[in-house]
Amino acid sequence: MSKVVIFNGSPRKNGYTSKLLEQVVKGAESKGADVIEFDLNDPGIRGCQGCYYCRTHDGCAVKDYLQPMYEAINEADAIVFGSPIYFYQITGQARVWLDRTFPMIEMNGQNIKPRHPDKKLITVFAQGSPDPKVGEAGIKFVTDVLVRYGWKLEDNIHYCGTSYNPDLATLEELSLRAFKDGENLVG
Ligand SMILES: Cc1cc2nc3c(=O)[nH]c(=O)nc-3n(C[C@H](O)[C@H](O)[C@H](O)COP(=O)(O)O)c2cc1C
Numbered sequence: 253m254s255k256v257v258i259f260n261g262s263p264r265k266n267g268y269t270s271k272l273l274e275q276v277v278k279g280a281e282s283k284g285a286d287v288i289e290f291d292l293n294d295p296g297i298r299g300c301q302g303c304y305y306c307r308t309h310d311g312c313a314v315k316d317y318l319q320p321m322y323e324a325i326n327e328a329d330a331i332v333f334g335s336p337i338y339f340y341q342i343t344g345q346a347r348v349w350l351d352r353t354f355p356m357i358e359m360n361g362q363n364i365k366p367r368h369p370d371k372k373l374i375t376v377f378a379q380g381s382p383d384p385k386v387g388e389a390g391i392k393f394v395t396d397v398l399v400r401y402g403w404k405l406e407d408n409i410h411y412c413g414t415s416y417n418p419d420l421a422t423l424e425e426l427s428l429r430a431f432k433d434g435e436n437l438v439g
Pocket residue numbers: 262263264266267268269270335336337338339340341378379380381382386414415
């Protein structure tokens with residue numbers, strides 16, 4: 253059975269990021285995937301402590317809400333990450349999570365090697381501005397890190413213009429795309 257792990261960096265459970273992620277989940281589940289979700293807004297999450305435990309161990313010394321994600325990622329076939337754009341970047345909650353993914357790489361001097369490569373990756377972003385350029389640098393930043401883990405970007409969904417007159421036709425189109433992305437994660 254395909255295993256899919258979702259990371260939701262939006263605090264709004266009915267927001268656009270959550271809605272689009274939900275479509276990915278529905279698509280994956282419709283094909284029989286086993287889906288686990290992590291809410292990056294959970295108050296039980298601590299930031300990276302910079303202890304460097306993960307430089308000598310495949311895992312993290314911080315025992316919190318996120319601790320089960322390491323085993324979930326190791327076993328996963330696919331990772332799905334979503335975040336709103338806040339101040340041209342991913343949310344603070346998502347940024348805290350990103351630091352906690354440091355165990356995904358092994359470092360031997362200058363040589364960086366992914367510990368858990370070859371997973372499919374889908375990313376989802378929502379932003380207030382209708383101009384896609386606003387979120388571009390933030391999206392590139394997080395995608396560059398995740399791709400460095402050997403995760404293969406299958407699709408990047410970026411819904412723009414939520415603060416004004418959200419374009420519901422585009423949202424519908426992206427929702428269908430997200431569902432299909434979910435289906436395609438399986439098999
Ligand atoms: C603190 C904060 C900062 C934001 N900064 C930006 C921004 O820099 N650019 C932008 O287009 N939208 C910005 N927004 C708007 C959000 O991206 C937008 O409301 C988006 O739909 C939120 O995602 P969600 O619907 O999944 O919650 C910001 C919103 C908040 C709360």
